[in-house]
Amino acid sequence: MASRTTGSNLSTPRGWAADPGVIETLISADRLRHRVADLGKEISRDYGESELVMVGVLKGAIIFFADLIRSVTCPIEIDFMAVSSYGEQTTSSGVVRIVKDLEVSIEDRDVLIVEDIVDSGITLQSLKQHLDPRGAKSIEACALLVKSGDLREDYDLRYTGFQVPDRFIVGYGLDHAQRFRNLDFVAALDGP
Numbered sequence: 195m196a197s198r199t200t201g202s203n204l205s206t207p208r209g210w211a212a213d214p215g216v217i218e219t220l221i222s223a224d225r226l227r228h229r230v231a232d233l234g235k236e237i238s239r240d241y242g243e244s245e246l247v248m249v250g251v252l253k254g255a256i257i258f259f260a261d262l263i264r265s266v267t268c269p270i271e272i273d274f275m276a277v278s279s280y281g282e283q284t285t286s287s288g289v290v291r292i293v294k295d296l297e298v299s300i301e302d303r304d305v306l307i308v309e310d311i312v313d314s315g316i317t318l319q320s321l322k323q324h325l326d327p328r329g330a331k332s333i334e335a336c337a338l339l340v341k342s343g344d345l346r347e348d349y350d351l352r353y354t355g356f357q358v359p360d361r362f363i364v365g366y367g368l369d370h371a372q373r374f375r376n377l378d379f380v381a382a383l384d385g386p
């Protein structure tokens with residue numbers, strides 16, 4: 195159940211209560227923990243003993259990524275990519291720039307891209323297109339959250355944690371203007 199946080203102590207260590215009344219919890223830390231553990235089991239079952247390159251998309255996926263890899267039991271190598279989209283700040287502009295590329299070779303290897311949230315699908319599609327020519331054995335994607343708005347791109351997501359409403363989401367790695375990443379739960383920033 196959603197609950198509204200109305201903290202007003204500006205000196206709270208997490209620093210989010212400076213916005214009393216604007217954070218609505220959508221997914222508690224407990225639910226996140228259980229779902230992430232289940233996703234890890236699913237991934238482990240699907241890949242078995244094959245070695246997997248798990249690619250975290252900076253910065254939003256860092257907390258999800260750190261939790262997820264610890265519940266994956268197949269042998270993995272990790273790497274990171276960073277992207278930025280030009281244009282408006284809260285919606286994808288459709289132009290995605292690779293700010294940090296992979297360091298590892300993915301030739302002949304299974305790759306799993308780990309994203310925080312998929313909205314239009316443009317970011318994920320661009321990442322896949324960017325990696326496609328490198329001869330990977332497979333490229334799949336896992337997102338903690340999928341927004342239930344209009345999907346504008348036909349993206350292919352193999353693993354999904356939760357559906358979230360078409361609102362601005364923060365916490366558990368996701369930010370608004372670089373803030374709120376340190377919440378251990380997922381929240382909506384705007385009103386319902």
Ligand code: IMP
Pocket residue numbers: 254285286309310311312313314315316317318361362363364368369370
């Ligand atoms: P897409 O390209 O429209 O699918 O947007 C995906 C990217 O935009 C994600 O990787 C996030 O970095 C960012 N994003 C989209 N929606 C939100 C949100 O509600 N909160 C925080 N970041 C978001």
Ligand code: MG
Pocket residue numbers: 251252253254255309310311
């Ligand atoms: Mg992201």
